Amino acid sequence: MNIRKIKKSLMADKQKLAIAAVIIVVALVLGASTNYDQQTTHNNAKITATNLNRQLQNTWSKVDTDGITNAQIAVYDKKTSKVYTYTHGSKNSYPTASIIKVFILTYKMSLGELTNDDKDLATQMIEESDNEVTTEMVTSFGGIYQFPKLFNKLRMTHSNVNQTWGLTQTTATDQLKLLNELFYNHKILSQSDSNYIANLMSHVDDNQNWGVSSGVADDTMIQLKNGWLPLDDNYQNAIVNSIGHVQDDNVDYTIAVLSNGDSTQDDGIDYVSALSQATYKALSR
Incomplete structure (x- = not known):
């Protein structure tokens, strides 16, 4: 070779x-x-x-707890995909007051397309927090004892019905399960149906501009529903709650703040708003 x-x-x-x-x-x-x-x-x-x-x-x-007996806050931060919670006092579950109206509308929409009359009720229920139309909507799908069907689907294991819809018991973490379905998951409702509810929550009356919306930047998108119910005369022994979604260039989170046994309704509003403001400040850093 x-x-x-x-x-x-x-x-x-x-x-x-x-x-x-x-x-x-x-x-x-x-x-x-x-x-x-x-x-x-x-x-x-x-x-x-x-x-x-x-x-x-x-x-x-x-955050100053003067006048506040029991409170809970839960936040789901999309950046870290984690839930953060805090409790003041010893109460495990809380009456919903008007925040239950988001749950009620979600259940109604899970049954099928809303009629024009349903949409009128939905607007008044969420934007104006009208109690009479809420009762009408609850009646339209068979009453409060239908609630557990959606509780089970969302695994809201610490929520229970009461004979009065506004006294339905819940926890802050259970409320996050509802909010995360509407703003992130879309397993029970479609994206468009979830957007419909979110749009109503972004147009609540000006007198409900407290709680979740407190202390956020001017360009922040907010969807919220507040609940308030004084159990005694002179707005004392109050239930004050706020739930919603907050998003801008720096933050994207759902939040539920519940309080019960507040000395006055104003004390509850101040506390819930202060917790919400502190949350936005911490998450936007």
């Missing part, structure tokens, strides 16, 4: 081996880099969630 051909063949084989070795090294380096980046991102997410929880707990605990 020709010696020159043998040498050329050997040199070609060496070049191929060298190229293959380089490719393997590069692949290993890139793979290691990717794994490192993924692990770093994962660890950073954990660190962020842990730090955020610590920061929120510290912030919430500093």
Whole structure:
């Protein structure tokens, strides 16, 4: 065999081996880099969630509780995909007051398309917080004892009906399950049906501009529903709640703030609003 051909063949084989070795090294380096980046991102997410929880707990605990007997707050932060909670007092569940109206409309829409009359009722129920039309809507689908059907679908395991719809018992974390269905998940209602409810919640009457909407930036999108119910004369021993969704360039979260046994309705409104404002400030940093 020709010696020159043998040498050329050997040199070609060496070049191929060298190229293959380089490719393997590069692949290993890139793979290691990717794994490192993924692990770093994962660890950073954990660190962020842990730090955020610590920061929120510290912030919430500093809000003045004068005149407030029991309160709960729960927040789902889309950035970290985590739920953060805080409780003042010892109560486990809370009467909903008018925040139940979002649940009622969600249940009604889960049964099928709204009629024009239904839409009129829905507008008055959410935007104006009208109690009479709420009773009419509840009656239209068979009454309060239909509520557990949606409780079960949403796994709202700590919510229970009461003979009076406004005294239905719930927790802040259960309310997040409803809100997250409307603003993120869309498993029970379609995106368009969820948007319909969100639009109503973004046009509540001006006298309901408290709670979730407190202290946010001017360009922030807010969907909210408030509930308030003084159990004694002179607006004392009050239930004051606020639920909703807050989104702008810096934040995207759902929030539920519940309080019960407030000395006065104004005390409850001030406290719920202060918690909401503190939450926005912490999450927008």
